[in-house]
Amino acid sequence: xxxxxxxxxxxxxxxxxxxxxxxxxxxxxxxxxxxxxxxxxxxxxxxxxxxxxxxxxxxxxxxxxxxxxxxxxxxxxxxxxxxxxxxxxxxxxxxxxxxxxxxxxxxxxxxxxxxxxxxxxxxxxxxxxxxxxxxxxxxxxxxxxxxxx
Amino acid sequence: xxxxxxxxxxxxxxxxxxxxxxxxxxxxxxxxxxxxxxxxxxxxxxxxxxxxxxxxxxxxxxxxxxxxxxxxxxxxxxxxxxxxxxxxxxxxxxxxxxxxxxxxxxxxxxxxxxxxxxxxxxxxxxxxxxxxx
Numbered sequence: 001x002x003x004x005x006x007x008x009x010x011x012x013x014x015x016x017x018x019x020x021x022x023x024x025x026x027x028x029x030x031x032x033x034x035x036x037x038x039x040x041x042x043x044x045x046x047x048x049x050x051x052x053x054x055x056x057x058x059x060x061x062x063x064x065x066x067x068x069x070x071x072x073x074x075x076x077x078x079x080x081x082x083x084x085x086x087x088x089x090x091x092x093x094x095x096x097x098x099x100x101x102x103x104x105x106x107x108x109x110x111x112x113x114x115x116x117x118x119x120x121x122x123x124x125x126x127x128x129x130x131x132x133x134x135x136x137x138x139x140x141x142x143x144x145x146x147x148x149x
Numbered sequence: 150x151x152x153x154x155x156x157x158x159x160x161x162x163x164x165x166x167x168x169x170x171x172x173x174x175x176x177x178x179x180x181x182x183x184x185x186x187x188x189x190x191x192x193x194x195x196x197x198x199x200x201x202x203x204x205x206x207x208x209x210x211x212x213x214x215x216x217x218x219x220x221x222x223x224x225x226x227x228x229x230x231x232x233x234x235x236x237x238x239x240x241x242x243x244x245x246x247x248x249x250x251x252x253x254x255x256x257x258x259x260x261x262x263x264x265x266x267x268x269x270x271x272x273x274x275x276x277x278x279x280x281x282x
């Protein structure tokens with residue numbers, strides 16, 4: 001046994017085998033994984049931004065002119081979801097859909113927040129727990145009340 | 150011949166001469182992969198920028214503004230990619246779609262026999278809703 005430990009033949013081969021198996025390949029795999037996650041997260045953010053900009057046009061104008069309160073028409077949610085998924089090329093190619101989780105309005109600042117989420121677990125091996133990316137898109141409502149009213 | 154086999158002089162140089170081309174090829178492939186991924190991301194970003202700029206234009210000309218903005222962004226982000234801009238949906242009318250596609254022809258740096266030749270084509274698309282107020 002001591003002879004085996006002291007024996008230096010094949011040392012280089014075992015060193016490089018261990019290096020590739022336990023360090024280089026996992027690091028390469030991790031770098032690719034982080035890259036895929038970053039691309040997916042950026043795409044969800046972009047989808048949320050463009051969804052917010054699309055939804056912001058579906059404000060109930062009559063209500064706003066009457067009371068000054070910003071409220072959405074019924075079409076806003078569907079519109080936001082449609083625009084979110086129109087702007088996800090990579091995720092769509094992987095069969096992943098972006099869901100609009102919620103739309104909220106801040107009447108004081110006249111801003112709309114569209115909260116989007118996508119389950120990107122299928123980009124990674126099944127050993128990982130569920131990976132959900134959540135991003136919020138913000139847009140400002142731009143309207144003016146007619147002066148004659 | 151036996152003496153030649155047993156002779157260990159310059160063996161490291163010979164090993165380096167054999168492995169260096171492979172190492173360089175792998176390095177070039179990594180750089181190429183990076184440029185292609187970067188090009189893909191920048192194409193998408195340019196398309197998004199163009200769509201956004203076009204979507205806020207009032208009184209016509211949304212498609213022209215979108216195309217110009219997308220091209221300028223794409224050109225500054227990756228000049229070697231020879232960007233091309235297409236307007237897939239013109240927008241212009243409030244509430245309509247304005248869809249922009251930006252395509253890059255990313256140069257192929259690894260011209261090694263057996264590997265793909267010619268530039269890599271990457272593109273990005275973005276859709277914005279035409280605004281109006």
